[in-house]
Amino acid sequence: MSQKPSDSSGPTQRQTVKFITAATIGTIALILSGLTLTGTVIALVMATPVMFVFSPILIPAGIVVLLAVTGFMFAGGLGVAAITALTWIYNYVAGKHPPGSDQFDNARMRLANKARDVKDRAKEYGQYAQNKVQEASQQQTAA
Numbered sequence: 001m002s003q004k005p006s007d008s009s010g011p012t013q014r015q016t017v018k019f020i021t022a023a024t025i026g027t028i029a030l031i032l033s034g035l036t037l038t039g040t041v042i043a044l045v046m047a048t049p050v051m052f053v054f055s056p057i058l059i060p061a062g063i064v065v066l067l068a069v070t071g072f073m074f075a076g077g078l079g080v081a082a083i084t085a086l087t088w089i090y091n092y093v094a095g096k097h098p099p100g101s102d103q104f105d106n107a108r109m110r111l112a113n114k115a116r117d118v119k120d121r122a123k124e125y126g127q128y129a130q131n132k133v134q135e136a137s138q139q140q141t142a143a
Helices: 013-093 101-142
Strands: none
Touching: none
16 A cells, blocks of 8 residues: 655645744744834833933924924925926926926916907997996086
């Protein structure tokens, strides 16, 4: 009688190696996270008195540094926005058809049409007012 190898009898060698590797990596990660937590707690215990003593100096200095960094970041962001806008305008004027130029042209045409409508209405209203003034002056001269 020959014996048939059974696949379901137990884990294969590959599965065993994978399990041992995962367990080793997990153990190392657990040890490192414990050491990190311990170091953080020790550093906090040692630094708390120093921070308490120097807090009247450190807090305003921290606020100043925060405001300075925020200002430089804001200025840098505005600089990038300005360069981007100028590049877009240059490409638009040069006829390179940058993204959004169709919407810009559409808005420009709608604005021009509205301005033309306002101009025509103002002209009509001016003529209407002029006619009313002439009628009023004619009625006064006739009376």
